[in-house]
Amino acid sequence: MAGVPAVARSVDWWEMLRAPDFLAHPYPEIHRLREPARVHFDPVSGVFFVLGHREFSLLARSSDLGRDTRLWTNSWSTPENRERDPVGYALFSEFQPQMTNANPPDHRRMRAVYEAAFRPAYLARFGSSIEEECRRVLDTIPVACPFDFMTAFAKVLPGRVSLRMFGLPDEIESDLARWVEALSLIGNIFVTPKQKADAHQALREFKLFLRGHLKQAEDDGFLAMARASLAEGIMDEEESLNNLVTLIAGGTATQTLLGNGLVTLLRHPDQLQTLRTKPSLMEGAVEEMLRYEPGGSFILRVAIRDVELDGMRIPAGAMVLGLMAAINRDPGVFPDPDSFNIRRFPNPQLVFGAGPHICIGKEVVRMTGRIAFTMLLARFPQIALAGEPVWWVHRSDQHGLDKLPVQMN
Numbered sequence: 188m189a190g191v192p193a194v195a196r197s198v199d200w201w202e203m204l205r206a207p208d209f210l211a212h213p214y215p216e217i218h219r220l221r222e223p224a225r226v227h228f229d230p231v232s233g234v235f236f237v238l239g240h241r242e243f244s245l246l247a248r249s250s251d252l253g254r255d256t257r258l259w260t261n262s263w264s265t266p267e268n269r270e271r272d273p274v275g276y277a278l279f280s281e282f283q284p285q286m287t288n289a290n291p292p293d294h295r296r297m298r299a300v301y302e303a304a305f306r307p308a309y310l311a312r313f314g315s316s317i318e319e320e321c322r323r324v325l326d327t328i329p330v331a332c333p334f335d336f337m338t339a340f341a342k343v344l345p346g347r348v349s350l351r352m353f354g355l356p357d358e359i360e361s362d363l364a365r366w367v368e369a370l371s372l373i374g375n376i377f378v379t380p381k382q383k384a385d386a387h388q389a390l391r392e393f394k395l396f397l398r399g400h401l402k403q404a405e406d407d408g409f410l411a412m413a414r415a416s417l418a419e420g421i422m423d424e425e426e427s428l429n430n431l432v433t434l435i436a437g438g439t440a441t442q443t444l445l446g447n448g449l450v451t452l453l454r455h456p457d458q459l460q461t462l463r464t465k466p467s468l469m470e471g472a473v474e475e476m477l478r479y480e481p482g483g484s485f486i487l488r489v490a491i492r493d494v495e496l497d498g499m500r501i502p503a504g505a506m507v508l509g510l511m512a513a514i515n516r517d518p519g520v521f522p523d524p525d526s527f528n529i530r531r532f533p534n535p536q537l538v539f540g541a542g543p544h545i546c547i548g549k550e551v552v553r554m555t556g557r558i559a560f561t562m563l564l565a566r567f568p569q570i571a572l573a574g575e576p577v578w579w580v581h582r583s584d585q586h587g588l589d590k591l592p593v594q595m596n
């Protein structure tokens with residue numbers, strides 16, 4: 188392709204992105220790949236891989252690119268793919284109408300409904316209930332014997348935070364976990380037909396529940412907003428329900444911050460000790476945890492029209508994937524990028540993306556992270572690894588832990 192920087196050696200991107208060693212520790216390989224070119228074009232799939240912070244910032248903010256995957260030349264919605272993969276087509280077309288997948292002007296119309304409620308000033312009202320939920324989960328943690336932090340804490344707390352924020356009943360906790368698990372897998376690169384069918388079933392059940400709950404809930408927060416937007420005709424019912432599903436399900440991604448953050452602190456005892464003695468560093472520490480082991484692996488855009496970047500042409504209909512392991516450790520922006528430094532400043536890490544689609548829930552993540560790590564360190568003067576952490580190998584789109592054996596005293 189004209190104008191694309193030469194790449195020193197060919198890379199099988201799709202093999203690399205799902206290799207267990209890469210999923211656990213992508214940084215050495217990603218540094219090697221960034222050296223010859225900060226944007227790579229994969230002729231096999233027609234995808235542009237972005238490894239540079241500056242390049243990704245520009246592309247993610249550009250109005251020439253969006254998130255509507257139907258514009259991708261190899262989209263799930265092409266007539267050939269529709270025929271080849273009817274299960275995927277049914278799932279993705281039902282889940283399509285929502286802000287995450289929309290380009291302007293629909294994106295703005297939908298996002299504006301929720302935006303004010305995700306600002307720190309509004310979210311502050313949930314601080315005490317997040318603390319309360321955190322205390323409840325901490326009370327269940329076994330003291331002075333090894334346990335899996337992911338099962339006992341990191342996977343539980345974010346679901347509870349979603350229940351409180353959206354005014355949902357505790358009785359749906361296990362159904363919610365099941366729906367979210369099934370749905371979360373469809374963001375992966377490789378999704379099996381069974382995973383797609385399970386996700387579609389979960390989506391139907393989740394929406395059925397929300398449809399009934401929206402009618403009777405007393406909640407004056409997020410659900411009231413969804414109801415008002417329906418009543419005022421800002422969104423139709425499908426848009427409203429799909430957005431709520433993503434907002435509620437998105438919350439569970441916070442588990443990656445809790446797990447990745449704790450393992451990083453435990454592997455950097457000097458930084459952990461500094462944080463213990465200076466709790467005022469917590470805000471910067473959470474930001475550095477998000478940078479150092481980012482919970483998301485890539486962020487997508489699809490070119491709406493031809494784009495020029497540094498003399499390189501990205502044609503309309505091309506898919507662009509920003510690789511977070513590369514972007515958050517770009518040495519041009521982060522001095523000494525492989526060192527974990529809770530005092531790092533400035534820290535323009537991009538795990539939440541950038542531009543109009545920047546993660547709407549990012550302040551929920553930060554607030555939950557600050558509360559969780561503050562309470563964890565205050566309650567347990569000693570926290571140690573009790574075995575080898577196990578990184579996810581079943582998905583390439585997110586970078587998180589399956590198991591984190593620890594002991595706390």
Ligand code: HEM
Binds near residue numbers: 288298440483540547
């Ligand atoms: C560590 C946790 C999380 C990570 C790493 C994360 C990451 C992201 C990323 C990378 C995007 C796309 C940004 C872009 O395209 O530029 C995104 C969008 C989004 N996130 Fe998150 N997220 C997290 C937690 C949450 C939470 C807690 C919620 C809800 C409470 C949430 C709801 C959403 C929604 C609705 C969007 C779509 C926004 C739009 O398209 O306008 N996320 N997130």
